[in-house]
Amino acid sequence: MLDLYKLIRPVLWGLPAELTHALTLLILRNFPQALLSDVDRSPMLETVLWGKCFANPIGLAAGFDKNGEIIRPSFALGFGFVEVGGITLYPQEGNSKPRVFRLKSDSAIINRMGLNSHGVQAVVKNIVSLGKKNLPGPLCVNLGLNKTSNSPQADYAALARRVAPFCDILTINVSSPNTPGLRKLQETDALAGIVQAVNNVSTTMSLEPRPVVLVKISPDLEIAQLQEICKLALSMDIDGLVISNTTVERPDTLTDLQRFEIGGLSGKPLFAGSTEMLRKTYELTDGKVPLIGVGGISSSIDAYKKIKAGASLVQLYSALVYEGPLLVRRINNGLTDLLKQDGFSNISDAVGLDHRKVGK
Numbered sequence: 001m002l003d004l005y006k007l008i009r010p011v012l013w014g015l016p017a018e019l020t021h022a023l024t025l026l027i028l029r030n031f032p033q034a035l036l037s038d039v040d041r042s043p044m045l046e047t048v049l050w051g052k053c054f055a056n057p058i059g060l061a062a063g064f065d066k067n068g069e070i071i072r073p074s075f076a077l078g079f080g081f082v083e084v085g086g087i088t089l090y091p092q093e094g095n096s097k098p099r100v101f102r103l104k105s106d107s108a109i110i111n112r113m114g115l116n117s118h119g120v121q122a123v124v125k126n127i128v129s130l131g132k133k134n135l136p137g138p139l140c141v142n143l144g145l146n147k148t149s150n151s152p153q154a155d156y157a158a159l160a161r162r163v164a165p166f167c168d169i170l171t172i173n174v175s176s177p178n179t180p181g182l183r184k185l186q187e188t189d190a191l192a193g194i195v196q197a198v199n200n201v202s203t204t205m206s207l208e209p210r211p212v213v214l215v216k217i218s219p220d221l222e223i224a225q226l227q228e229i230c231k232l233a234l235s236m237d238i239d240g241l242v243i244s245n246t247t248v249e250r251p252d253t254l255t256d257l258q259r260f261e262i263g264g265l266s267g268k269p270l271f272a273g274s275t276e277m278l279r280k281t282y283e284l285t286d287g288k289v290p291l292i293g294v295g296g297i298s299s300s301i302d303a304y305k306k307i308k309a310g311a312s313l314v315q316l317y318s319a320l321v322y323e324g325p326l327l328v329r330r331i332n333n334g335l336t337d338l339l340k341q342d343g344f345s346n347i348s349d350a351v352g353l354d355h356r357k358v359g360k
Contacts, residue, residue, distance in 0.1 A: 003324060003326050005323075005324025005325060005326065006324060009324070012024070013102070013104075016097075016098060016100075017098075017100040017101060017102050017109075018097065018098070018099065018100045021100070025065070025069055025070055028070045028073040028074075028325075029069060029070055029073065031073065033072065033073060033076045040329075040332075040333070041055055041056075042056070042332065042336045043346075044335075044336050044339050044340075044344075044345060044346055044347060045057065045080070045332060045335060045336060045339075045346075045347050046346070046347075047312070047313075047346070047347055047348050049290055049312050049313065050169075050212045050239060050240075050290070051209060052138045052168055052169075052212070053137075053138075054080040054081055054137060054138060054313065055080045055136065055137055056078070056079075056080035056332050056335070056347075057080055057303070057307065057311075057312070057313045057314055057335075057347055058078070058079055058080050058303065058313075058314060058315075058316070058328055058331055058332060058335075059079055059080060059081040059082065059083060059140070059292070059313055059314065059315040059316075060074050060079045060081075060082045060083060060315065060316070060317070061083060061294050061315035061316055061317040062083045062084070062085050062086055062140075062142035062171065062173070062216075062315075062317075063085075063086070063111075063113075063142075063317055064317045064320065065082070065084050066084065066085060066086070066087070066116065066117060066118075067084070067087070067117065067118045067122060067123050067126060068084040068085075068123045068126035068127050069126060071084065071126070071127070071130055071135065071139065072130060072135070075135060075136050075137055077325045077328050077329070078328040078329045078332055079137070079328055080137050080313075081137045081138040081139070081140060081168075081169075081313070082137065082138075082139055082140065083139075083140035083141070083142055083169075083171065083315065084123065084127075084139070084140070084141055084142065085117070085123070085141050085142030085143065085144060085171075085173070086115050086117065086142040086143065086144030086173045086176065087117050087118075087119070087120055087123045087141060087142065087143065087144060087159065087163070088115055088117040088119060088120070088144050088145065088146045088159075089119065089120055089145075089146055089149075089155050089158055089159055090119050090120075090146050091117060091118055091119035091122070092114075092115065092116060092117055092119075092146055092147060092148075093116055094113045094114035094115060094116025094117075094178075095112050095113060095114035095116075095178065099111060099112045099113050099114070099263070100112075100113065101258040101261045101263070102258075102321065103254065103256035103258055103259055103265075103267070104256060105255045105256045106253075106254050106255060106256050106259070106267065106268065106269055107267050107268040107269075107298065107318075107319075107322050108254070108256070108265055108266065108267030108268055108269050108270075108318065109265070109266050109267050109318045109321060110258065110259075110261045110262075110263045110264065110265050110266075111178070111246070111263050111264055111266070112178045112261075112262055112263030112264070113178055113263075114147065114178045114179060115144040115145070115146075115147070115176060115178065115179050117144065120158075120159055120162045120163060121162075123141070123163070124162055124163055124166060127139070127141075127163070127166045127167065128166055132166055132167065132168070138168040138169055139166075139167045139168050139169070140167060140168065140169035140170070140171055140214075141163045141167045141169070141170055141171070142171045142173050142216070143156055143159045143160065143163075143170060143171060143172055143173055143198075144173045144176065144179070144182075145173075145179060145182060147179055147180065152185055152190070152194060153193050153194050153197040154197070156172060156194050156197055156198055157197040157198060157200070157201055160197075160198045160201040160202070160211075161201050161205070164201055164202055164205060164207055164210075164211045165205070165207060167211060168211060168212065169211060169212040169213075169214060170198060170211050170212065170213050170214065171214045171215070171216050171242055172194060172195065172198060172213065172214065172215045172216065173216050173245070174186050174190075174191060174194065174215065174216070174217070175216050175217050175218040175244070175245035176245060176246075176264065177218070177220075177245070177246060177247075177248045177263070177264045178263060178264060183218055183220075186217060186218065186221065186225065186229065187225075188228045188229070188232055191215065191229065191232060192232055192236060195213065195215065195232075195236055195238060196236070198213055199213055199236075212239045212240065213238065213239050214238070214239055214240045214241065214242050214292065215229070215233070215238055215240075215241055215242065216241075216242035216243075216244070216245055217229060217241060217242070217243060217244055217245065218244060218245050218247075219243070219244035219245065219246075219247045219249075219270065219273055219274050219277055219295065220247055220248060220249060221277075223280075226277070226280065226281065226284065227284060229241070230281060230284035230285050230289070233285060233289045234285060234288065234289065238289065239290065240289060240290040240291060240292060240312075241281060241285075241289055241290075241291055241292070242291075242292045242294060242315075243274060243277055243278045243281055243291055243292070243293060243294065243295075243311075244270075244274045244277055244278075244294060244295055245264065245294075246263075246264025246265055246266045246270070247264060247265050247266075247270055247273065247274075248263075248264060248265070249265070249273075250265065251269050251273075253269060254269060266295070266296075266317065266318045267296060267298075267318035267319070267322075268296045268298060268318075269296065270295040270296040271295055271296025271297070271298075271302060272296070273295070274293070274294065274295030274296060275293065275295070275296075275305060275306055275309050278291060278293045278306060278309045278310055278311055279309040279310060279354065279355075281310065282309065282310025282352055282355060283310075283355065287310065287352050287355065290312045290313075291310050291311050291312060292311060292312070292313045292314065292315060293306030293307070293309065293310075293311030293313070293314045293315070294314065294315040294316070294317075296318075296319075297314055297315075297316040297319060297331075298316070298318075298319035298322070298323060298327070299330075299331065299334065300330065300331045300332075300333070300334025300335045300337070300338060301334070301338070303316075303331050303334075303335060304334075304335060304338045304350065307347065307350050307351055307353075308350055308351075308352070308353040308354045309352075309354055310351065310352045310354075310355065311351065312348075312351050316331075335347065
């Protein structure tokens, strides 16, 4: 397929970043999916995790489709699973604009969106209109908090209650840097209460199968904090951890003039740190907790490094801004080639490979 994105990118980049994103969503919503859906499906990339089938390990990260407007087109692009959100219980506009900044020279993005959301009622309506059984892969919903929330446990539980019947995976987002106080919920007691509240929802609703419950954490955690979260994940049987969200750190390697904007940094500069955190988490959990690797993936080699470091699945977002929607297909094709080079028959064989090499 002709990479039309590379032709129109100069025009799109002449517009404010958030307007460009809105136009991208509009195009994807209305683009003939028959022109997108000729993605080759490789058995080598198929994996089963939590009893759910993934056509490939590449997922769309939260933040790109906040309100569930392009779920089906996202699958048509070649994603093995799609995450919508973060969503909030009630509609909220988020922070004032401008709040998204392209760091072109660094292949990065800084955002301080503030969990802008149409609210759970609107998002559920969008999801229900598709019919979960008609989707080609697992659907994940990222649960966030309203800025005015006074009861995080109750609000996360209420969100889960509304969306759990219509999705496969719930991600508890306690790591966005753009909502005041949210990251404090990563502390052990607070996080344990939230996880328990969300787990209780699927139990009381008698959902079968029950939705998978994940926790998305910050790349800025101290090692002691990460150790506590890993202990909690093992003791509470948390289904998995998503590593990681955006960072408030600013690496010395950044050169773009907008690098000091306030907000969470994503894209290539996040790759090394988030991958090292992924590797450490795999070690701390002894590979017993499935991990989703997020942060700075822009090629099949990047995705493969995350997988070998311990990720069962990976997600991307920022690279789509720079490389366009055909990137997903290129990564999937490249992963197949990398597996063949290493003599593997399936992507699951490569999960945590780096740790097995060290063990030898």
